[in-house]
Amino acid sequence: xxxxxxxxxxxxxxxxxxxxxxxxxxxxxxxxxxxxxxxxxxxxxxxxxxxxxxxxxxxxxxxxxxxxxxxxxxxxxxxxxxxxxxxxxxxxxxxxxxxxxxxxxxxxxxxxxxxxxxxxxxxxxxxxxxxxxxxxxxxxxxxxxxxxxxxxxxxxxxxxxxxxxxxxxxxxxxxxxxxxxxxxxxxxxxxxxxxxxxxxxxxxxxxxxxxxxxxxxxxxxxxxxxxxxxxxxxxxxxxxxxxxxxxxxxxxxxxxxxxxxxxxxxxxxxxxxxxxxxxxxxxxxxxxxxxxxxxxxxxxxxxxxxxxxxxxxxxxxxxxxxxxxxxxxxxxxxxxxxxxxxxxxxxxxxxxxxxxxxxxxxxxxxxxxxxxxxxxxxxxxxxxxxxxxxxxxxxxxxxxxxxxxxxxxxxxxxxxxxxxxxxxx
Amino acid sequence: xxxxxxxxxxxxxxxxxxxxxxxxxxxxxxxxxxxxxxxxxxxxxxxxxxxxxxxxxxxxxxxxxxxxxxxxxxxxxxxxxxxxxxxxxxxxxxxxxxxxxxxxxxxxxxxxxxxxxxxxxxxxxxxxxxxxxxxxxxxxxxxxxxxxxxxxxxxxxxxxxxxxxxxxxxxxxxxxxxxxxxxxxxxxxxxxxxxxxxxxxxxxxxxxxxxxxxxxxxxxxxxxxxxxxxxxxxxxxxxxxxxxxxxxxxxxxxxxxxxxxxxxxxxxxxxxxxxxxxxxxxxxxxxxxxxxxxxxxxxxxxxxxxxxxxxxxxxxxxxx
Numbered sequence: 001x002x003x004x005x006x007x008x009x010x011x012x013x014x015x016x017x018x019x020x021x022x023x024x025x026x027x028x029x030x031x032x033x034x035x036x037x038x039x040x041x042x043x044x045x046x047x048x049x050x051x052x053x054x055x056x057x058x059x060x061x062x063x064x065x066x067x068x069x070x071x072x073x074x075x076x077x078x079x080x081x082x083x084x085x086x087x088x089x090x091x092x093x094x095x096x097x098x099x100x101x102x103x104x105x106x107x108x109x110x111x112x113x114x115x116x117x118x119x120x121x122x123x124x125x126x127x128x129x130x131x132x133x134x135x136x137x138x139x140x141x142x143x144x145x146x147x148x149x150x151x152x153x154x155x156x157x158x159x160x161x162x163x164x165x166x167x168x169x170x171x172x173x174x175x176x177x178x179x180x181x182x183x184x185x186x187x188x189x190x191x192x193x194x195x196x197x198x199x200x201x202x203x204x205x206x207x208x209x210x211x212x213x214x215x216x217x218x219x220x221x222x223x224x225x226x227x228x229x230x231x232x233x234x235x236x237x238x239x240x241x242x243x244x245x246x247x248x249x250x251x252x253x254x255x256x257x258x259x260x261x262x263x264x265x266x267x268x269x270x271x272x273x274x275x276x277x278x279x280x281x282x283x284x285x286x287x288x289x290x291x292x293x294x295x296x297x298x299x300x301x302x303x304x305x306x307x308x309x310x311x312x313x314x315x316x317x318x319x320x321x322x323x324x325x326x327x328x329x330x331x332x333x334x335x336x337x338x339x340x341x342x343x344x345x346x347x348x349x350x351x352x353x354x355x356x357x358x359x360x361x362x363x364x365x366x367x368x369x370x371x372x373x374x375x376x377x378x379x380x381x382x383x384x385x386x387x388x389x390x391x392x393x394x395x396x397x398x399x400x401x402x403x404x405x406x407x408x409x410x411x412x413x414x415x416x417x418x419x420x421x422x423x424x425x
Numbered sequence: 426x427x428x429x430x431x432x433x434x435x436x437x438x439x440x441x442x443x444x445x446x447x448x449x450x451x452x453x454x455x456x457x458x459x460x461x462x463x464x465x466x467x468x469x470x471x472x473x474x475x476x477x478x479x480x481x482x483x484x485x486x487x488x489x490x491x492x493x494x495x496x497x498x499x500x501x502x503x504x505x506x507x508x509x510x511x512x513x514x515x516x517x518x519x520x521x522x523x524x525x526x527x528x529x530x531x532x533x534x535x536x537x538x539x540x541x542x543x544x545x546x547x548x549x550x551x552x553x554x555x556x557x558x559x560x561x562x563x564x565x566x567x568x569x570x571x572x573x574x575x576x577x578x579x580x581x582x583x584x585x586x587x588x589x590x591x592x593x594x595x596x597x598x599x600x601x602x603x604x605x606x607x608x609x610x611x612x613x614x615x616x617x618x619x620x621x622x623x624x625x626x627x628x629x630x631x632x633x634x635x636x637x638x639x640x641x642x643x644x645x646x647x648x649x650x651x652x653x654x655x656x657x658x659x660x661x662x663x664x665x666x667x668x669x670x671x672x673x674x675x676x677x678x679x680x681x682x683x684x685x686x687x688x689x690x691x692x693x694x695x696x697x698x699x700x701x702x703x704x705x706x707x708x709x710x711x712x713x714x715x716x717x718x719x720x721x722x723x724x725x726x727x728x729x730x731x732x733x734x735x736x737x738x739x740x741x742x743x744x745x
Contacts, residue, residue: 271637278635281631281632284633284636286629287625295621295625299616
């Protein structure tokens with residue numbers, strides 16, 4: 001079949017404001033049937049808002065949308081019933097009317113559904129709350145695909161997946177596209193978007209700043225349009241500063257759901273600095289930045305401390321009195337980081353610390369983790385992002401089915417990691 | 426500020442609804458409202474009655490507030506109130522201070538049964554605290570019919586407590602003390618690091634745990650304070666008002682405390698106002714019964730209406 005000229009989705013002059021910020025500013029573009037479009041941009045560029053408007057979850061202030069009736073959207077934040085099993089969650093998503101259910105039948109149907117989706121998710125009787133973040137992401141994806149949508153929107157789907165799982169996802173995306181499904185793939189990891197998308201739409205501050213077919217541009221050029229020419233060059237910066245022999249920053253890499261969560265929980269003592277994988281529960285949304293920081297350090301001088309940390313961690317906030325829940329994801333993560341590192345911890349456990357963050361924020365988090373290690377802290381980085389592990393770590397270990405591989409140097413890891421992660425070594 | 430307006434509007438709306446109900450039953454709404462006002466704040470005698478009535482309401486309300494702030498619904502203020510009163514009676518021979526201390530400990534212990542069951546077996550405290558209420562009520566019944574029955578054996582009630590709370594002017598000391606407790610609780614919750622951690626536990630226990638807070642300990646301690654405050658309420662009522670224990674001693678104060686806490690937006694200081702409002706409603710309704718023959722159950726109706734309005738308004742806001 002392949003792509004046709006018929007537009008599956010077309011947006012004209014979409015504008016949406018939240019208070020003073022324009023999340024979408026006169027956005028116009030259209031997507032043809034069977035096309036895979038990468039929608040890229042930094043955190044807060046307006047990608048998710050725009051797609052939520054398309055999915056009908058949010059109304060635009062002005063503009064016109066022509067969208068197909070069946071739209072599947074996989075959110076970055078999951079919508080699963082945590083007390084339900086995988087099978088029950090899938091049954092909820094199916095469009096069937098009233099019928100009698102038995103857990104046995106639901107599980108059989110779920111297994112069929114999962115097989116057809118081409119995604120690997122074993123043991124459908126497990127509760128959603130027992131799944132790792134990566135597995136939850138897979139379940140969400142399976143849910144979205146089963147309704148056979150004409151338009152599939154994926155919001156940062158790869159952020160919790162391993163390279164092998166990503167490749168599987170991309171195969172699935174290509175297959176869906178070949179059968180006529182239009183896919184909008186939101187991401188800020190440029191290389192992977194270029195790998196699968198036929199076309200890129202780049203957003204910055206609510207505007208579309210580039211809309212082109214992928215082969216025409218290099219990753220560097222796209223990165224530049226994304227951030228608007230600002231490039232602090234973390235890697236260059238690091239090389240210019242001779243590294244003192246530091247205690248190891250150890251990275252634990254692995255496919256999500258191989259015991260990373262349990263490992264982090266076991267190692268975490270009351271005084272360990274901890275950056276949780278579970279972003280939704282990293283901060284108390286109802287409390288201010290200052291209060292969240294005071295949870296660790298006490299109320300005395302909390303306001304001044306918060307002001308200082310907002311400044312030094314470049315947190316975009318109106319002040320220490322801003323509610324943490326109203327900050328963007330990247331800035332929330334910076335608050336967590338600031339709070340945990342300000343205590344000059346001996347041990348820092350960071351679980352997927354840059355998942356879902358944009359280039360700038362990721363770079364910042366990396367810088368801070370490295371600095372903490374250089375300043376004498378032991379840093380344990382638990383991540384499924386291999387690039388991150390190889391960039392930062394002094395040593396790497398692989399976790400597979402709850403077991404840790406021996407410690408490897410980066411050079412050694414380079415040849416062995418993939419096999420260890422897949423459990424073939 | 427907005428929330429204070431909501432509460433005030435809810436109180437006004439409940440009065441308006443009361444007047445409307447009175448009208449549908451053939452009473453003059455204006456007369457009903459006037460009697461309510463005069464019976465509660467119309468004379469110094471009425472004001473004293475209202476203030477006295479506000480003490481158990483405020484303390485059981487505060488008990489609900491602090492548990493809620495740590496993420497637990499303490500429906501057991503009634504039982505903790507009773508446990509406190511029994512302990513106060515027993516300890517009253519050593520003086521007021523000993524009696525109040527004993528009441529605080531007994532209330533805290535009663536509440537801790539529920540919090541320990543929550544922490545060890547994950548038993549929902551809503552259920553366990555209610556069930557503990559029944560046990561406390563029957564324990565009280567057994568006490569006043571058995572070991573604590575008055576020496577003369579005439580009525581199922583205890584002998585008067587050996588000590589009683591003094592009055593300041595014409596108001597007994599429980600009134601200012603309960604306000605002091607409200608302010609102290611506000612200070613604890615909003616001006617100390619431990620209060621911050623307690624509230625963090627209530628907002629999001631997961632995030633609190635990531636911040637290094639021992640949420641189980643926070644919950645346990647908040648429930649203990651909650652029970653202690655309700656227990657002190659029982660002691661004040663015994664030592665300052667009834668002086669004797671009898672079966673209907675608690676008279677539903679523990680449950681009214683939930684209403685007080687809700688109308689007071691689960692804030693300790695706002696609770697002072699809401700306790701006074703409900704106390705006024707109760708004393709006013711007493712006057713209504715005496716002078717106009719309208720059942721004092723109308724006070725309960727007023728409470729219920731105020732709470733429904735508060736809930737309806739906050740529900741709307743959450744969905745806006």
